[in-house]
Each structure stands twice: as structure tokens, then as C-alpha cells.
Amino acid sequence: MIEPVALQDFFITFFSSALIIMAGASYALLFAWSKVNTNLWIKIAAYCSYSILILSVMELTRAAQFQGYWLIISLVMVIGYFFAPIGIWYLCVKTHSDLTITTEEDTL
Amino acid sequence: MNTSGINGVIQKATALYETSQVCMNDFKSWVQLDSSHLSDGQRLAVKYFIVAVILFFAQILFGLLAATQFIFPGFLYEILDFSVNRMIHINAMIVWMLYGFIGCVYWFLEDESGTEIVGLKLGNIAFWVLTGAVTLVVLVYLLVQIGPGKDSSLWFINEGREYIEAPRWADIGIVIVMLIFFYNVVATFIKGKWSGIAGVLTLDLVALAGLYVAGMFYMTNITHEQYWWWWVIHLWVEATWEVLVGVIMAWSLMKLLGVRRKIIQTWLYIEVALMFGSGILGLGHHYFWIGTPEYWLTIGGFFSALEPIPLVAMVVHAVYDTGANAFKNSNHPALAWIIAQAFGNFFGAGVWGFMHTLPQINMFTHGTQWSASHGHLAFFGAYATINIAFFYLAIQHWRGDVWMGSDSQNTWRWKWALGLLNGGVLGMTIALLIAGYEQSFIERAVEGSTWGGYFTAQNHPSFQSAMVWRLFFGGVTFAGFVLLVWDLLTIGKGETRLAPEIIEMR
Amino acid sequence: MNEIPLWASETFWKKTAIWVTAGSFLVLVVLTMDSLSKTSAGSKRVPAYSVINKKIDYQYNKELHKFMPVISENELLFGKEYTEQEALQLVDLGKKTTQAKNCMNCHTLLGNGAYYAPDLTKAWLDKGWVSKEVREDMMMRFLMDPEKNARTFGSNRKMPNLNITEQEAKGIIAFLKWMSSIDTNGFPYNFKTINAEE
Numbered sequence: 001m002i003e004p005v006a007l008q009d010f011f012i013t014f015f016s017s018a019l020i021i022m023a024g025a026s027y028a029l030l031f032a033w034s035k036v037n038t039n040l041w042i043k044i045a046a047y048c049s050y051s052i053l054i055l056s057v058m059e060l061t062r063a064a065q066f067q068g069y070w071l072i073i074s075l076v077m078v079i080g081y082f083f084a085p086i087g088i089w090y091l092c093v094k095t096h097s098d099l100t101i102t103t104e105e106d107t108l
Numbered sequence: 109m110n111t112s113g114i115n116g117v118i119q120k121a122t123a124l125y126e127t128s129q130v131c132m133n134d135f136k137s138w139v140q141l142d143s144s145h146l147s148d149g150q151r152l153a154v155k156y157f158i159v160a161v162i163l164f165f166a167q168i169l170f171g172l173l174a175a176t177q178f179i180f181p182g183f184l185y186e187i188l189d190f191s192v193n194r195m196i197h198i199n200a201m202i203v204w205m206l207y208g209f210i211g212c213v214y215w216f217l218e219d220e221s222g223t224e225i226v227g228l229k230l231g232n233i234a235f236w237v238l239t240g241a242v243t244l245v246v247l248v249y250l251l252v253q254i255g256p257g258k259d260s261s262l263w264f265i266n267e268g269r270e271y272i273e274a275p276r277w278a279d280i281g282i283v284i285v286m287l288i289f290f291y292n293v294v295a296t297f298i299k300g301k302w303s304g305i306a307g308v309l310t311l312d313l314v315a316l317a318g319l320y321v322a323g324m325f326y327m328t329n330i331t332h333e334q335y336w337w338w339w340v341i342h343l344w345v346e347a348t349w350e351v352l353v354g355v356i357m358a359w360s361l362m363k364l365l366g367v368r369r370k371i372i373q374t375w376l377y378i379e380v381a382l383m384f385g386s387g388i389l390g391l392g393h394h395y396f397w398i399g400t401p402e403y404w405l406t407i408g409g410f411f412s413a414l415e416p417i418p419l420v421a422m423v424v425h426a427v428y429d430t431g432a433n434a435f436k437n438s439n440h441p442a443l444a445w446i447i448a449q450a451f452g453n454f455f456g457a458g459v460w461g462f463m464h465t466l467p468q469i470n471m472f473t474h475g476t477q478w479s480a481s482h483g484h485l486a487f488f489g490a491y492a493t494i495n496i497a498f499f500y501l502a503i504q505h506w507r508g509d510v511w512m513g514s515d516s517q518n519t520w521r522w523k524w525a526l527g528l529l530n531g532g533v534l535g536m537t538i539a540l541l542i543a544g545y546e547q548s549f550i551e552r553a554v555e556g557s558t559w560g561g562y563f564t565a566q567n568h569p570s571f572q573s574a575m576v577w578r579l580f581f582g583g584v585t586f587a588g589f590v591l592l593v594w595d596l597l598t599i600g601k602g603e604t605r606l607a608p609e610i611i612e613m614r
Numbered sequence: 615m616n617e618i619p620l621w622a623s624e625t626f627w628k629k630t631a632i633w634v635t636a637g638s639f640l641v642l643v644v645l646t647m648d649s650l651s652k653t654s655a656g657s658k659r660v661p662a663y664s665v666i667n668k669k670i671d672y673q674y675n676k677e678l679h680k681f682m683p684v685i686s687e688n689e690l691l692f693g694k695e696y697t698e699q700e701a702l703q704l705v706d707l708g709k710k711t712t713q714a715k716n717c718m719n720c721h722t723l724l725g726n727g728a729y730y731a732p733d734l735t736k737a738w739l740d741k742g743w744v745s746k747e748v749r750e751d752m753m754m755r756f757l758m759d760p761e762k763n764a765r766t767f768g769s770n771r772k773m774p775n776l777n778i779t780e781q782e783a784k785g786i787i788a789f790l791k792w793m794s795s796i797d798t799n800g801f802p803y804n805f806k807t808i809n810a811e812e
Contacts, residue, residue, distance in 0.1 A: 001679055002405055004471045004803055007553050013469045014545070021416050021459045028420045032427035064468040069406065073413050080417070088421045092428040094622030095374045178730070181771040189774045190730045191719035257711030257782045268713030270727055304628070326713070328706040330793060331653045331660050334724055335646075370624055377627035381634045388638035397735075397801035398724045399660050400649045405799065407645075471803050475725030475733055547729075557802030559742040562732040563767030 003065035016060040020077060023053035028085035035089060053081055139597050145508045149218040149225045154506070155235055156211030157499055159242075161593060163204035164492075166246070168586050170196040175582050178575040192253055195266070195273050196246060201487060202271055203242060208495035209349070210289055212356045213309065215502060217293060220359060223300030227292045234288040241281045245274055262326055269333075271341055272323045279324045286317045304373035308380060309355045316348045331399035338394040345487075346415075346457075347387040353494050354379045357446075360501065364437070367429075375425070382421060386414040396467045397474055405467045412465040416458045422450065438607030439504050439512045441522040441599070445497035448530055452489020460485050460537070464544075472552040477574075478544030485537040488529075496529075499596055504607065507600035511607045521595040528588030535581030543574035655702075659797040663701035666691045666788045670795045671809050672739055680800030691788060692750060701788070708789030711782040720773075723793070725801060731773065738787070738794040739807040742767075746808060750787065757783040 005013050030046035060066075061074045143151060174193040177183050184193075218225060225231060248265055255261030262268070263276045274282065290313050297306040323340035327333040358376045361367050392408030437443050460482040464473040473479070500522075504512050547565045555561025565571060620626050656662040661683075669689035675682040688695075696704065712718070718727035723734050732740075742765060743749040756763045758780065760773035778786070 001402075002467050002471075003679075004800075005469045007549070010469070010472070010545075010549060010553070014463045017463045017466070017469075018459050021419075021462050024416065025420060025423050025454065025458070028423045029427060032424045036427065064466055066468075070409070073410055076410070077413055080414070081420070084417055084420050085424050088424040089428065091378065091622055092425055094619055095371055096428075097618055097622070174730075181769065185772065186774045189720075191716045191728070194728050194730070195716060195719045254716055254776055255714045256777075256779070257707055257714050257785065259710070261714035262710070265714065266716060268716045268718055270718050273716070273719075304624070308631075326710070328663075328702065328709050329653070329655050329660060330709065330723065331796060332650060334726060335649065335653070337726075374622070374624040374627050377624065377631040380631040381627065384631070384635040384638055388635070388642055391642065395649070397798045398726070399653050399796040399798055401652050401659065402799055403645075404649070467799075471801055474801060475722040475727070475729070477729055480729060552802065553804070556804035556806050557733060557736070558805065559732040559737070559740045559765070560767060563769050566769050566771075567767070 001068070002070070003067065005064055009063040012059060013063045016056045016063060019056040020053055020060065020081075023049050023056055024077075024081040027053060027081065028088075031085045032089055050082060054078055140601055141506050142508060143506070145506055147218050148228050149214050150502070150505070152225075152228065152231050152235065153211040153213075153215035154502065155232075156207045156214065157502060159239055160204045160207035160211060160495065161499070161596075163200045163207065163242075165589065165593075167197055167200035167204060168582070168589055170194075170200065172579070172582050172586060175575070175579040179572075179579060188250070189253075192249060196249055198271055199246075199249075199273060205349075205487075205491045205495060208491075208498065209352050209356070211502075212495075212498050213289075213293060215498070216356075216359045216363075217296055219363070220303065220305060221297045221300030223296060225292055226295040226299055227288070230288055231292050234285045237281065238285045241278050241285075245278050248275070249273075259326070267326075269323070269337055272320075272337070276324065279320070283317060283320060283324075286313075286320070290314070290317060303369070304376060305355055305358055308351065308376055312348050312351045312355065316344065316352070319343050319348065334398040335395070335400065338391060338398075342391045342394055343388065346390060347384055349491065350383050350387065350418075351380055353491065354383070356494065356498065360498070364439070364442075364501075378421070379418060382418040386411055386417060390415050393465050393467075393470070396470055409466050412462065416462060419454050419458045423454075426450065437513075439500055440514055440516075440519070441512060441526070441595075442497045442500040442504070444522070444526055445493050445500065448526065449489065449493035449497065452485065452493050452530070454489075456482070456485030456487070456489035456537075460541075472548040473544065476544045476547040476552065477540045478548060481537050481540035481544050484533055484540060488533045496592065500599075503596055503599060507603070509607050510600045510603040511605040512600055512603070516600070516603060518595075518598070521591055522599065525588050525591035525595050528584055528591060530588075532581045532583075532585030532588055535584060536578050539574045539577035539581060543571050543578075546570045546574070661685060661792070661795045662698060663705045663788075663792055664696060664698045665795045666701050666705065666791045667695050668795075670739065670791065672736060672794070672805055672807050681803065681805065682800070683795045683797055685795055691791060692784060696788075701792075704785050704788040705792050706785075707782060708785030708787065711778065711786055712789065715776045715778065724796075724798065731771065733802070734790060734793070735798060736794050736802065736805055736807070738791045739805070739809070741806065741808050741810075743808060749808065753787050753790075754780070754783050757786055 027046055027049035030042055030049055034042040034046055057074050057077050061071065064070075066074055143154075146154065170193045173184065173188065174190055174197055177190045177193065214225070214231070252265050255265040266273045266275055267279075272279075290310075293306075293313060294310055297303075297310070319340050322336045325336065327336075354376055358372045362369060362372050389407055390411040392404045392406075392410075393412045394408070395404035396408060464470055464478050464482065500512070504510065546568055549565075550568060551557060551561045551565035555564055652658070653660045665685060667688055667690055669686045671684040671686070672681055673684050674680075712723070717723070717734070720728050720731040721734050722729065722732075725733060725735060743752050752763070756765060756773075757778050759775065761775055764772040766772055
């Protein structure tokens with residue numbers, strides 16, 4: 001069962017969904033960058049992006065009137081978008097690992 | 109009397125033929141392309157690329173006509189109605205992208221398999237048959253347009269189903285040509301080397317051809333008809349095409365950046381798992397409102413939320429690679445278009461898709477210009493860009509692997525073509541976004557989707573001006589296309605420095 | 615760290631790709647069989663074609679929490695009661711005609727198609743046909759001669775003449791009436807039908 005978005009929440013629905021994807025991608029980008037560059041600010045910026053993602057998911061959950069099992073989708077987004085970049089990063093490292101390339105990850 | 113008349117016609121025809129020969133020769137000597145640089149498979153590929161570019165032109169031309177009709181409804185009324193222009197606009201798009209993909213596969217088939225194409229002659233015949241059929245279908249679209257409500261209309265004129273309007277006889281022809289293509293690919297790989305890329309490509313082509321068959325049947329029950337129709341459209345565009353692009357990218361990255369096969373193939377498998385894992389059941393987001401059971405709302409919503417995951421993977425991997433490999437690139441326009449692909453795919457498919465995909469909001473955005481906005485950016489961003497990138501790779505090789513870098517001649521052409529095409533499509537996307545937003549608001553939410561509500565939204569000043577902007581940016585796109593063709597024909601002409609040497613020098 | 619662990623190896627991902635694809639596809643096939651059986655003509659969601667003999671409305675259902683088609687007493691189309699077979703033939707002619715005339719490249723049906731002309735999902739129930747008494751006649755005249763009977767709502771957009779015969783027009787109307795009885799999960803939202811009191 002779904003509860004359609006209310007008229008006054010149209011804009012915020014579009015905006016927060018777009019922001020989820022963009023914040024998710026920018027978190028992924030900054031997270032990956034923080035792995036090759038140890039500058040602390042990059043890491044901070046990554047977690048800032050992630051907190052924007054959480055806020056957007058919360059706002060979308062409210063605006064799209066998620067209830068019952070629909071809340072699982074919110075949860076999946078919050079957890080999934082946090083761990084996906086981490087997992088993919090390790091996958092990158094490991095799939096390339098028999099190469100003699102040096103990244104910050106290796107020297108650390 | 110009669111014979112002299114015929115003789116006159118023959119004379120005129122010969123004269124016309126000779127003039128066209130002269131023009132053709134002038135053109136050939138102007139472009140100065142040396143086909144001895146190409147292998148047999150690549151020569152076949154180039155034919156596909158040429159038709160792809162011509163169809164790309166048709167797509168833009170008929171798009172412009174249809175866009176004009178939104179502003180001046182009387183324009184070409186009952187001569188070339190909106191339905192005809194719009195049909196050719198979207199059909200040309202589907203077909204030129206398929207031509208591009210087939211061309212790409214023929215391009216690398218011999219290199220990847222390490223042997224000559226098994227059925228080269230058959231491949232050439234299939235090319236001419238397909239091109240002849242496409243021409244005939246378009247002529248019938250233009251000249252006959254519609255038929256009576258009988259099976260014969262669906263067999264010989266058009267099937268009236270968005271994106272796959274081609275009449276039944278052409279459907280069967282397309283399947284046969286695809287089977288020949290499939291045979292060429294598989295038999296060549298079997299004769300030469302089999303590889304992971306070959307395996308993914310083979311399975312993907314089976315799915316591609318098989319799915320098309322799902323869309324070939326007439327059904328009275330519109331819910332069933334739409335159900336199968338989406339199998340073709342969605343599972344092509346959001347699953348098998350994506351994997352096909354993945355295969356083309358995998359080969360290109362291996363050749364251009366020298367990434368090792370093992371890594372490339374592992375990542376190709378990862379991409380396949382992510383794309384098919386999210387894409388196949390992502391089909392659910394088209395089954396919200398066509399009469400299908402309610403569980404599709406949940407399935408569609410859930411998998412739509414997962415569909416951006418492959419994009420996230422791409423972002424992370426791109427950063428990893430730039431850290432790991434020092435980029436050496438001898439084809440700047442191709443690289444620029446690949447970067448455009450990354451952004452276009454991310455925004456068009458990812459952001460624009462997710463903005464209106466959840467059923468709670470799709471209830472209002474479904475069947476409005478929202479879909480057109482998403483469609484323009486996603487198709488261009490994900491598929492047009494990669495084809496154009498490959499055109500540049502092809503032309504570089506055709507010129508004899510010359511250097512195409514920042515200090516080449518006339519780089520302004522490809523840069524402006526890139527800017528105009530991307531800016532044009534982005535402009536159309538934004539204009540359609542505004543129109544769609546207004547439509548979902550006024551027509552769907554306030555007026556409850558009545559015909560009166562539909563026209564209230566269409567007559568609204570914000571919608572009207574959005575349509576003007578869309579036409580304007582359509583013009584910008586067209587300008588970009590003209591420049592692109594000019595650049596593709598001339599880039600690298602007179603360049604003597606070879607690409608690999610320059611890279612080694614650096 | 616020169617060893618590739620199993621979970622990052624080529625064979626692992628090859629198998630994963632195959633299993634994920636096959637698994638998703640299998641689920642899709644099962645769901646497809648279920649969906650097709652639940653939406654065959656004559657099912658709860660997609661009524662039999664003889665529904666064209668009935669009065670059809672579209673109302674908000676508080677219990678189900680969505681707009682639902684409401685099928686009630688007899689309300690004959692063209693003053694004739696169709697058998698199931700006759701109804702199928704008529705709707706089939708209408709459906710075929712909508713395809714042969716390429717309706718979908720201006721209109722949307724069930725919300726899919728082009729956006730140059732109004733949605734046809736609930737066209738039968740639209741208030742634009744003024745009243746139930748004149749609806750059939752108006753639709754017939756519009757379909758057969760859309761230029762003279764244009765319904766442009768101030769947009770100047772006119773449907774072109776598509777050479778629709780009388781029988782085809784009847785078929786289209788029957789098809790539209792039947793389509794309006796499909797349970798589309800509440801799409802379109804808040805639609806006020808021709809039956810609704812102002």
C-alpha cells in the first residue's frame with residue numbers, strides 16, 4: 001500500500017531523491033579519494049556528504065510517506081550507500097593486488 | 109517516340125550517375141581516408157558507423173520537427189503529423205545506437221578473437237539487407253503512415269507500439285540479421301580464442317535477440333501487451349544494452365590504457381552482477397500502473413533504489429584507477445566523450461531516474477514530460493556518448509593511428525561539438541524537466557488527469573516557454589551534430605605524428 | 615598482499631554474475647506467470663471484454679486506500695448487449711485500430727506513449743464528453759472527423775483525420791470503455807469521472 005506524495009511535498013520529494021544519489025556518489029568519490037590522499041579534510045568532507053545523504057533519506061521518507069515495509073527501502077539506502085563504496089574499494093585493491101603498483105593504501 | 113523517350117531517361121540517369129560519381133570521388137579525395145589501415149572486420153564496422161551517423165541525423169531532424177509542432181500545432185498538419193515525426197525520432201535513435209553497437213563489436217571482433225571473421229561475406233550481406241529494410245520501413249512510415257485496423261497494417265505498415273513500431277515483416281528480418289550477427293560473433297570466437305569478454309558478449313547477444321521476440325506479438329489485452337512490451341524496452345535499455353556497453357568499454361580500456369585482461373574481466377563480471385542484479389527486477393518500476401498486481405510497486409521501488417549502485421562502483425573505481433595508472437592518452441576527443449558518458453550516465457540514468465521512480469511520486473509524473481526529460485538525458489548520456497567516443501577511436505585508426513592530442517590542428521571543432529551537443533541535450537532536459545514538473549503538478553495532482561486538466565497544463569505559460577526553450581536547445585544540439593560530422597571527417601587529416609611514438613616520448 | 619583472495623577473484627565473480635543473472639531471471643519468470651494469470655481478461659484486475667455492457671465508474675475506495683474502477687448495472691454500448699465473443703471481436707478491432715493508426719505516438723495509454731495528446735486510460739470516463747447521453751455520439755463524430763469536431767481545449771492542437779471507419783470507431787470506443795475498467799493501482803489519482811456530481 002502506498003500513500004501518494006502530498007501536493008506541497010512535490011518539490012522536496014524530487015529534491016531529496018536527487019540529493020540522495022548525488023550525495024551518495026560524492027561520498028563514494030571522496031571516500032575513495034581519502035584512500036589515495038591522506039588529507040584529513042577529504043575524509044571529513046566524505047562523512048559530510050554521507051550525513052547529507054542520511055538527511056535526504058529522512059526527508060524523502062517523510063515526504064513520500066513511507067510506512068510499514070517501505071521503511072526497509074530507507075534503511076537499505078542508508079546502510080547500502082555507506083558500505084557499497086567501502087566494499088568496492090577493497091574489491092579494487094584486491095583485484096589489482098598482484099600488480100606492483102603503489103597506492104597510499106599499500107604504503108600505509 | 110517511345111524509344112527516344114526511354115533513351116532520354118537513360119541518358120539523364122547516366123549523367124546523374126556520373127555526376128554523383130564525381131561528387132563521391134571529390135568527397136573521397138577531400139577526406140583522404142586510407143582504408144588499407146583497416147582490417148576486414150573494421151571495414152564492415154565502418155559501414156555500420158556511417159549508417160549510424162546518418163540515422164543520428166534523422167533522429168535530430170525529426171525531433172526538431174516534432175518539437176516545432178509543440179509550438180505551432182498547424183505545422184505540417186496532416187502532412188507529417190506529430191505521431192509520424194515522433195515515431196521516426198525515437199526509432200532512428202534505437203536503430204542508430206544498435207548500428208553503433210554492432211559496428212563496435214565487428215571492430216574489435218578480429219582483434220579479440222585473434223582470427224579473421226568467419227562469415228565476412230554473410231556479414232556484409234546482412235548489413236545491406238538490414239540497411240535496405242530500415243530504408244524501406246522509414247519510407248513506409250513517411251509515405252503510408254497508417255493503415256486500417258487489420259492485421260495487414262501491423263504486418264506491413266507499422267505496429268503502433270512505441271519504440272518497436274517496425275512492422276512485423278521487418279521484425280522477422282531484424283531477428284534474422286541479428287542471428288547472422290550472432291553467428292559471426294560466436295563462430296569467430298570459437299575458431300579463434302575464447303575469452304571472458306567473448307562469453308559475456310555471447311550471452312548478452314542471446315538475451316538481446318531473445319527479448320526482441322517478446323515484443324513481436326499482437327495482443328488484445330493491453331495489460332498483457334504492455335507487460336511484454338516493457339520486457340523488450342526495459343530489459344534492452346536498462347540491462348542488455350548496459351552490459352553491451354560494458355563489453356565495448358572493457359575491450360577499449362584494455363587496448364587504450366593497457367589494463368590487464370584479468371582485471372578487466374573480473375570487473376566486467378562484477379558489473380554484470382550489479383547491472384543484471386538491479387536491472388532485471390528493476391523492470392518492476394514500469395509495472396506500477398498498467399493493471400499488474402500491487403506487489404510490483406514494492407519490487408519496482410526497491411530495485412530502483414539499487415539501480416544507482418553500479419554507478420557508485422564506477423565512481424570508486426575511476427578514482428582508484430587514476431591513482432593507480434598514470435593516464436596516457438593519444439585520443440583526446442575519445443577520452444572527453446568517455447568522460448561525458450560517465451557524467452551523462454550518472455545524471456541521466458541515476459539522478460533523473462531516481463527523482464521520479466518511486467510509486468509515491470510516479471503516480472503524478474508517469475506519462476508526463478518527466479519521462480521525456482529523463483529519456484533525453486539518459487539515452488544521450490549512456491549510449492550516444494559511448495558511440496561517439498568509439499567513432500573517434502575508429503577514425504584515429506582509419507587515419508593510421510595518428511596523434512589526436514591537445515596540440516593537434518583544429519581541436520576547437522571537437523571541443524565545440526562536444527560542448528554544443530552536451531549543452532544542447534542538457535538544455536532540452538532542463539526545459540522538459542520544467543514542463544514535466546508543471547504537468548505533474550497541474551494536470552495530475554490538481555486537476556486529476558482529466559483531458560481538461562491535460563490541456564490546462566499544456567496551455568500554461570511555463571509549459572509553453574519550456575517548449576520554446578526545448579526547440580532552441582534542439583537547434584543547439586543540431587549545430588553540435590553538424591560540427592561533429594565535420595570534425596569526424598577531417599580530424600587527423602594531415603597529421604603525421606603517430607600516436608604511440610608521442611606517448612613514448614613523453 | 616600479492617594474493618588475490620577468493621572474493622576478489624575472476625572465477626568467483628564469474629560464478630556470481632551467472633548466479634545473480636539466472637536467479638533474477640528466474641524470479642522474473644515466476645512473477646511473470648503470476649502477473650499474467652492475475653491480469654488475463656476476465657480476472658479481477660482486468661475484466662472480461664463483456665464489461666462493455668456495464669456501467670463503469672472510478673471512485674476512491676477507503677478500505678483499499680486507492681482509486682478503483684466500479685462496475686455496476688447494465689449500461690449498454692450503442693444500445694446493444696454484446697456476448698463475450700462479440701465483445702472480444704469489437705474490442706479487438708478497436709485495439710488493432712489504435713495500433714494501426716499509431717495512436718500511441720501522440721497519446722499515452724495506461725500512461726505509456728507520447729505526450730502530445732491526452733491520456734486515454736480513463737478517456738471513456740472523461741468529463742470532456744459533457745454528459746453520458748451525448749458521449750457515444752460525440753466520440754463517434756470526433757473519431758471519424760476530428761477536424762470538424764476538434765476538441766482542442768484552447769490549445770490549437772487538432773487530431774488529424776485518420777480515415778477511421780464507423781466500425782473501427784465503434785471498436786475504439788469499446789476498447790476505451792473496456793480499458794477504463796482495468797484496475798491500475800489508483801492511477802490516475804483524484805480523477806473525477808463524467809458520473810461525478812459537481
